[in-house]
Amino acid sequence: MRENDDKITRFPGKIPRIHIDFIILVLFFIYIVFHVVSLFSGNHIPVTEVRQGQIVENDNLRAIAIRKETLVRTDSSGQVVYLIPQGNVAAKNSQVSGIDRTGAFVSTLKKQNEGKEELSDIQREQLVELLSNFNKGYSPNSFSEAYQLLQSGADILNIANGDRIKSTLSEVKKDSGSDVDFTPIKAPTEGLVCLSYDDLCGISADQVGADSFDPSRLNTKQLSSGQSLSSGDVAFRLVTDDNWQLVCKLNDKMAERLKDKSVIEIRFEKDHTTAWANAAISERQGRKYLVLSLDDSMDRFAESRFLDIGLMLDQVKGLKVPDSSLVKKILYHIPSEYVTTSGSSKKPGVYTKDGSESLFRKFRLYQKAADGGYWASFSKADNDTIILKPDSASVSLSLSDCDVKKTYGVYLANKGYTQLIQVILLYRNNQYSIIEPVYNNQLRLYDRVVLKAKGVKDGQMLNDN
Numbered sequence: 001m002r003e004n005d006d007k008i009t010r011f012p013g014k015i016p017r018i019h020i021d022f023i024i025l026v027l028f029f030i031y032i033v034f035h036v037v038s039l040f041s042g043n044h045i046p047v048t049e050v051r052q053g054q055i056v057e058n059d060n061l062r063a064i065a066i067r068k069e070t071l072v073r074t075d076s077s078g079q080v081v082y083l084i085p086q087g088n089v090a091a092k093n094s095q096v097s098g099i100d101r102t103g104a105f106v107s108t109l110k111k112q113n114e115g116k117e118e119l120s121d122i123q124r125e126q127l128v129e130l131l132s133n134f135n136k137g138y139s140p141n142s143f144s145e146a147y148q149l150l151q152s153g154a155d156i157l158n159i160a161n162g163d164r165i166k167s168t169l170s171e172v173k174k175d176s177g178s179d180v181d182f183t184p185i186k187a188p189t190e191g192l193v194c195l196s197y198d199d200l201c202g203i204s205a206d207q208v209g210a211d212s213f214d215p216s217r218l219n220t221k222q223l224s225s226g227q228s229l230s231s232g233d234v235a236f237r238l239v240t241d242d243n244w245q246l247v248c249k250l251n252d253k254m255a256e257r258l259k260d261k262s263v264i265e266i267r268f269e270k271d272h273t274t275a276w277a278n279a280a281i282s283e284r285q286g287r288k289y290l291v292l293s294l295d296d297s298m299d300r301f302a303e304s305r306f307l308d309i310g311l312m313l314d315q316v317k318g319l320k321v322p323d324s325s326l327v328k329k330i331l332y333h334i335p336s337e338y339v340t341t342s343g344s345s346k347k348p349g350v351y352t353k354d355g356s357e358s359l360f361r362k363f364r365l366y367q368k369a370a371d372g373g374y375w376a377s378f379s380k381a382d383n384d385t386i387i388l389k390p391d392s393a394s395v396s397l398s399l400s401d402c403d404v405k406k407t408y409g410v411y412l413a414n415k416g417y418t419q420l421i422q423v424i425l426l427y428r429n430n431q432y433s434i435i436e437p438v439y440n441n442q443l444r445l446y447d448r449v450v451l452k453a454k455g456v457k458d459g460q461m462l463n464d465n
Contacts, residue, residue: 045413045418045450045451045452045456045460045462046450046451046452047413047448047449047450047451047462048321048322048325048448048449048450048451049446049447049448049449050319050320050321050443050444050445050446050447050448050449051319051320051321051445051446052317052318052319052320052445053317053318053319053320053432053434054315054316054317054318054320054434059254059310059311059313060269060308060309060310060311061248061249061290061308061309061310061311062213062248062249062306062307062308063246063247063248063292063306063307063308063309064200064208064212064213064246064247064248064305064306065244065245065246065301065304065305065306065307066203066204066205066208066244066245066246066247067239067241067244067245067298067302068239068240068241068243068244069191069194069201069202069237069238069239069240070188070189070191070202070237070238070240071197071201071202071234071237071238072096072185072187072188072234072235072236072237072238073232073233073234073235074099074183074185074229074231074232074233074235075183075231075232076099076101076183076231077099077101077228077229077230077231078099078100078101078102078103078181078183078228078229079099079100079103079226079227079228079229080097080098080099080100080185080223080225080226080227080228080229080235081097081098081099081100081105081182081225081226082096082097082195082223082224082225082236083095083096083097083098084096084097084193085193086193086194086195086303087192087193087194087299087302087303088192088193089190089191089192089193090187090190090191090192090193090238091187091190092187092188092189092190093186093187093188094186094187095184095185095186096185096186096187096193096235096236097184097185097235097236098182098183098184098185099182099183099185099229099235100181100182101181101182101183102181104181105181105182185235185236187238188238189238189240190240191238191239191240192238192239192240192298192299192302193236193237193238194236194237194238194239194302194303195222195223195224195236195237196220196221196222196223196237196303197220197221197223197234197237198218198219198220198221198305199217199218199219200212200218200305201237205245205247205282205289205291206282206284208247208289209284209285209287210249210285210287213249213306215306218305218306220305221234223235223236239298239302241298242295242296242298242299243293243294243295243298244293244294244298245291245292245293245294246266246277246291246292246294246307246309247289247290247291247292248289248290248292248309249287249288249289249290250281250288250289250290251288252288254290255281255288255290257313258279258281258290258311258313259281261279261313262278262279262280263276263277263278263279264276264277264279264292264311264312264313265277265311265312266292266309266310266311266312267309267310267312268297268300268301268307268308268309269307269308269309269310270301270304270307270308271300273297273300274312275294275296275297276294277292277293277294278292278293278294279291279292279293280293292309316426316427316434317434318426318434318435318436319423319434319435319436319437319443319445320432320433320434320435321410321432321433321435321449322431322432322433322451323428323429323430323431323432323433324451324452324453324454325410325411325433325449325450325451325452325453326408326409326410326423326425326428326433326435326453327408327409327410327411327420327453327454327456328406328407328408329365329377329406329407329408329409329420329422330377330404330405330406330407331365331366331367331375331376331377331404331405331406331407332375332376332377332381332399332402332403332404333369333373333374333375333402333403333404333405334350334373334374334375334376334387334402335371335373335397336371336372336373336374337389338350338373338387338388338389338390338397339373339374339376340360340390342360342362347362347363348362348363348366348374348376349361349362349363349378350363350376350378350387350388351387351388351390352378352381352385352386352387352388353386353387353388353396358388358393361378361379361380361381362378363376363377363378364376364377364378364379364420364458365377365407365409365420365422366422367407367422367438375405375407379458381399382399383398383399383400384398384399384400385398385399386398386399387399407422408422408423408424408425408435409421409422409423410423410435410443410449410450410453411449411450411453411456411458412442412443412447412448412449413448413449413450413462414447414448416461416462417459417460417461417462418450418456418457418458418459418460418462419458419459420458421437421442421443421449422437422438422439422442423435423436423437423438423443424436424437424438
């Protein structure tokens with residue numbers, strides 16, 4: 001038995017046990033340290049997504065509203081009472097208002113209305129719509145509209161019982177005795193009832209001049225129930241046609257831009273609604289005016305003589321990116337005889353002179369030119385760069401002798417590093433740009449691009465953690 005002991009091999013100590021969990025923990029710790037260090041020491045490049053969008057550029061103008069309107073006057077003196085709300089259509093020969101010559105009718109009416117101030121559903125809707133429209137179009141620069149709101153609301157409240165007034169007029173006269181003298185005022189034709197008027201009522205588009213746009217020279221008067229009127233005073237204004245016009249002043253640049261426009265979409269700044277209008281340019285006394293003709297929306301703005309509008313001329317759709325994502329590049333016109341390919345990529349490029357040797361450089365950005373050559377750029381190129389003809393090292397061309405043009409690009413960030421992609425700039429404002437790629441497969445919707453392109457280089461590693 002002892003002979004077998006000679007065949008046993010002994011190892012000093014114990015074989016160490018491998019702790020897999022410890023190794024994983026160490027690797028995880030190294031990973032965390034690496035990312036923490038890179039977070040504080042790396043060059044962070046924020047990115048954004050390419051979106052589908054459009055940019056609408058408005059040219060804002062102040063317009064004068066021209067309507068077919070009639071001023072209806074009273075031939076009696078006394079307190080006026082309105083039976084039809086402002087903004088409602090009155091039929092021909094219908095009773096719109098009346099004059100209480102003695103004041104007895106108004107006094108008796110107030111007594112009968114005590115405790116009967118409840119509004120109908122329609123009247124509530126009128127008040128809600130009035131307040132909503134005021135809220136949408138309110139501007140601190142036009143605070144006078146607050147007074148119009150107050151008077152319009154008062155008119156709705158004062159004539160909330162207008163139908164009942166007309167049906168019980170004989171009863172009121174009976175209760176009031178012989179002192180009641182109520183003279184009705186009727187609409188001479190069908191039209192929209194307005195309880196305001198100004199010095200431009202009845203003016204035509206060809207009578208508008210430069211002075212017409214001065215609001216300080218416009219004497220506007222508001223009318224409301226209970227107001228005293230004299231014989232010959234205006235009782236109400238009646239707008240008799242849905243067709244109306246807007247007249248705007250134009251400078252020479254804008255007139256040139258609009259000369260071929262026959263139809264224009266406009267935006268009303270008061271309530272942000274839009275409408276289409278026929279457009280024409282007229283000239284009087286050395287000044288140019290834009291005349292816009294509309295057949296809708298008149299009733300919403302019947303109380304306004306001046307309207308701020310936007311001409312929606314430029315509407316461009318495409319891929320939308322922030323303005324800061326764009327980078328400007330210069331392309332050189334390279335004749336076709338200097339362009340060649342090298343390697344398996346078959347991408348075009350040129351040979352440039354590098355001391356006594358030549359160096360092949362692929363184009364970074366390029367477009368095929370109409371003459372068969374290329375509009376192109378390549379790395380480390382300036383006006384002193386010399387390009388060589390591929391089959392003759394003695395024939396060369398300096399970039400300073402080449403034509404140049406400007407192009408735009410964005411840095412694609414889908415692959416963890418930046419790739420400069422050439423794009424066509426369709427439109428831009430101070431915030432966003434509408435673009436399309438020169439080559440369709442290079443940039444798509446929802447691709448990630450560098451948010452701030454300034455200072456970024458092609459091929460730069462991203463660190464947007």
